[in-house]
Amino acid sequence: MAQRKAGRTVVAEPLTPTLLARLGALDSLPETPPDFDPARSWVNKYLIFTCHGYVESGNQGIGVLRLEREPEERGAGFLFRVRQRIVHDTGHVHEIEVLARCHADRLATPIEWRLLSRIEDPGGRELRGLQSEDRGSFDAGKIVVKRGSAERVRPWKGPLTSDWGLMEAVQRLDPGADNSGLFSLLQGFAVMRSGQEIVAVRQERVGEVVGGPLLRVTQIGRGVLPYDYWLLPGPRRLAILTTGARAYILDERADEAVNRRLRAIRARNRRRRHD
Amino acid sequence: MIEVSRRRFLKAVGSLPATGACGLTGRATPNILLIITDQQHIDTISALGCRYSRTPAMDELARRGASFHNSYCADPVCSPSRSAIFTGRMPSETDVARNGRPIYRGIPNLGQWFREKSRYETYYAGKWHLPRTYMAEIPGFDVLPGGIGGQGNVGDSCVSRACEDFLWERSSSRPFLLVASFLQPHDICEWLRLNLRDPGALPYPELAPQLPELPPNFDYEPFEPRHLQRLRQSNEPARGQWSAEHWRYYMWSYYRHVEMVDGEVGRILQALEDTGRLSDTLVVFTSDHGEGLARHQMVRKSSSYEEAVKVPFLISWPGELPENRQEPEKLVSGVDIVPTLCDFAGIPPPPNQRGWSLRNALTGKGEHPREMLVVEIPADVGRVVRTPGYKYVTYAGDTLDQFFDMQRDPGETHNLAALSGVAAVIEDHRRLLREWEQMLRPAPNQPHADAWWRRPPG
Numbered sequence: 001m002a003q004r005k006a007g008r009t010v011v012a013e014p015l016t017p018t019l020l021a022r023l024g025a026l027d028s029l030p031e032t033p034p035d036f037d038p039a040r041s042w043v044n045k046y047l048i049f050t051c052h053g054y055v056e057s058g059n060q061g062i063g064v065l066r067l068e069r070e071p072e073e074r075g076a077g078f079l080f081r082v083r084q085r086i087v088h089d090t091g092h093v094h095e096i097e098v099l100a101r102c103h104a105d106r107l108a109t110p111i112e113w114r115l116l117s118r119i120e121d122p123g124g125r126e127l128r129g130l131q132s133e134d135r136g137s138f139d140a141g142k143i144v145v146k147r148g149s150a151e152r153v154r155p156w157k158g159p160l161t162s163d164w165g166l167m168e169a170v171q172r173l174d175p176g177a178d179n180s181g182l183f184s185l186l187q188g189f190a191v192m193r194s195g196q197e198i199v200a201v202r203q204e205r206v207g208e209v210v211g212g213p214l215l216r217v218t219q220i221g222r223g224v225l226p227y228d229y230w231l232l233p234g235p236r237r238l239a240i241l242t243t244g245a246r247a248y249i250l251d252e253r254a255d256e257a258v259n260r261r262l263r264a265i266r267a268r269n270r271r272r273r274h275d
Numbered sequence: 276m277i278e279v280s281r282r283r284f285l286k287a288v289g290s291l292p293a294t295g296a297c298g299l300t301g302r303a304t305p306n307i308l309l310i311i312t313d314q315q316h317i318d319t320i321s322a323l324g325c326r327y328s329r330t331p332a333m334d335e336l337a338r339r340g341a342s343f344h345n346s347y348c349a350d351p352v353c354s355p356s357r358s359a360i361f362t363g364r365m366p367s368e369t370d371v372a373r374n375g376r377p378i379y380r381g382i383p384n385l386g387q388w389f390r391e392k393s394r395y396e397t398y399y400a401g402k403w404h405l406p407r408t409y410m411a412e413i414p415g416f417d418v419l420p421g422g423i424g425g426q427g428n429v430g431d432s433c434v435s436r437a438c439e440d441f442l443w444e445r446s447s448s449r450p451f452l453l454v455a456s457f458l459q460p461h462d463i464c465e466w467l468r469l470n471l472r473d474p475g476a477l478p479y480p481e482l483a484p485q486l487p488e489l490p491p492n493f494d495y496e497p498f499e500p501r502h503l504q505r506l507r508q509s510n511e512p513a514r515g516q517w518s519a520e521h522w523r524y525y526m527w528s529y530y531r532h533v534e535m536v537d538g539e540v541g542r543i544l545q546a547l548e549d550t551g552r553l554s555d556t557l558v559v560f561t562s563d564h565g566e567g568l569a570r571h572q573m574v575r576k577s578s579s580y581e582e583a584v585k586v587p588f589l590i591s592w593p594g595e596l597p598e599n600r601q602e603p604e605k606l607v608s609g610v611d612i613v614p615t616l617c618d619f620a621g622i623p624p625p626p627n628q629r630g631w632s633l634r635n636a637l638t639g640k641g642e643h644p645r646e647m648l649v650v651e652i653p654a655d656v657g658r659v660v661r662t663p664g665y666k667y668v669t670y671a672g673d674t675l676d677q678f679f680d681m682q683r684d685p686g687e688t689h690n691l692a693a694l695s696g697v698a699a700v701i702e703d704h705r706r707l708l709r710e711w712e713q714m715l716r717p718a719p720n721q722p723h724a725d726a727w728w729r730r731p732p733g
Contacts, residue, residue: 012470012471014469014470048429051465054468063429086430088433089409089424119437129441129445130444191541199481218479222534224534245425245426
């Protein structure tokens with residue numbers, strides 16, 4: 001039931017794989033390796049897609065998120081590498097890299113992490129004064145975050161995960177088990193979002209695009225709009241994540257889409273300089 | 276009868292804000308952190324009584340300083356309001372009566388003025404929208420880049436991280452003025468387009484126990500100015516024929532957007548604390564305009580109702596200003612920000628300011644001169660005159676005015692404009708508006724010059 005407004009068609013329905021396909025953001029999903037096992041080593045690369053609410057305009061890939069899981073040789077945890085690049089409207093690129101150790105438990109509970117953040121100008125030059133490195137750990141009822149010589153200690157009780165960690169954890173979730181229970185989420189390893197809960201796990205048909213039903217896992221909580229994780233039911237690979245006007249779409253060519261956005265912004269900036 | 280004294284009003288209009296000749300209380304001038312959110316309804320901060328959101332960062336700001344409950348933007352849409360926040364002039368003067376226009380030449384913005392008159396170093400992070408939403412270069416400021424139009428959910432974290440990094444890396448001994456301008460909770464606009472269609476059942480049934488109640492002024496009087504009727508009809512709820520449940524789901528979603536930006540505000544406040552700057556920094560928190568939030572069955576902004584024109588306004592400077600102070604009555608406008616910041620910085624404000632420094636109101640040393648304020652309605656189509664007891668609303672080309680008794684009817688559900696018993700009070704408000712308009716120096720080619728009794732541009 002799309003409606004016209006000012007010459008544009010309002011999408012009028014929430015982001016789902018079906019709508020993403022209709023908006024041209026999803027034509028197929030990459031092949032999943034036959035030996036894909038969410039509990040072993042894997043790499044998932046996502047296009048970060050945003051929707052402005054209209055069919056014809058404002059829908060674009062703005063960034064890339066790469067997640068890599070590697071089981072620890074010793075211990076029951078895993079190494080988790082996160083690399084996120086987002087192209088902002090001015091052509092500046094914000095890049096975050098995380099190396100984390102996590103428990104291979106229900107929530108991929110973080111044990112320790114190192115987060116690097118930097119901003120590049122549209123020409124690819126790193127901006128001085130806008131880089132940072134945070135080191136964090138969660139153990140014995142406290143979260144410790146260090147930056148330089150400063151250390152911040154925050155007492156913390158209760159289950160904890162991160163937004164990126166949860167994208168790993170949902171792949172190992174047992175759909176038949178009781179997945180309820182409140183937890184907190186350290187968004188971007190920086191902002192605490194409490195009162196989170198997995199409230200539903202269900203099979204859903206989402207049209208022909210992905211060739212069959214997907215497993216949909218829903219998370220709600222404070223400080224976030226509902227998150228819907230759409231998993232390929234066989235290999236349990238996270239194919240799509242939708243929340244509000246944002247989606248993460250499994251896409252090996254995500255870098256190309258983002259580089260296109262960057263080139264377009266650079267060209268626009270050049271035109272503005274000449275105007 | 277109306278409480279405004281004509282003599283005091285004119286005296287106040289004719290005077291410049293009080294300014295300190297030097298730094299305050301013998302201390303060096305404070306760093307200044309101006310935090311702006313986008314489209315934040317005034318009743319969204321949990322410490323100030325909102326039951327539906329959890330906002331620990333804004334709560335902390337409220338505890339550390341003063342909260343003004345009668346705080347209004349100069350215009351309930353982004354660019355016009357921001358032009359007033361950053362110049363201290365009304366949008367009809369800045370030539371920004373609509374979104375996406377630059378500030379009229381010759382009127383300095385806050386950054387330019389601080390650079391010219393003080394030792395402050397000035398920085399800007401986030402949404403600007405004068406004219407473009409995000410700009411790599413803003414006159415008067417060094418820009419900390421980051422931001423994506425319509426996607427505060429992605430871009431705001433870059434804004435807060437850039438501010439964090441700025442605070443951590445800064446070594447200069449000079450004071451700074453840092454503007455952190457977030458896009459959220461404006462993403463509710465994208466939410467509205469994505470949820471225009473009422474699905475007939477709650478998309479997430481688990482949310483049912485959490486849905487906020489509809490507000491007491493959800494219903495509205497059918498006799499309204501045409502602008503308000505058109506606004507309501509053009510928005511998603513009317514077009515999607517929303518049920519009460521979908522309205523409540525929208526409200527629930529809006530509060531989550533507010534919580535999103537609260538988290539980003541918290542990061543900057545934490546960095547202030549971690550870098551030892553808390554007691555040296557004046558923090559001002561406000562928004563460019565409000566959000567309908569189901570009051571009068573409105574969403575978004577652009578209307579003259581309280582939900583659109585009122586904004587949060589918090590100001591704190593630990594150790595220097597009283598803490599945990601509520602100001603339920605004092606009228607505050609977006610045009611008060613420039614004179615207030617100039618006052619605390621110990622510099623005179625730019626010429627032709629339309630607001631007053633809030634320093635006296637904050638310190639209790641002297642009177643707060645404001646007894647009325649005017650809000651311009653986008654595209655210059657209407658005016659709101661707010662006095663301590665009343666609110667007068669008029670639209671160009673519409674014979675139907677609105678007049679509300681704000682003490683007895685804060686939800687604006689009974690328009691008194693047609694009652695003969697208040698005719699004299701209404702006429703007093705019209706007179707105030709006329710005098711206000713005749714004091715302004717409008718930019719050339721502003722519409723509705725006759726309706727607002729304008730003097731010629733010059």
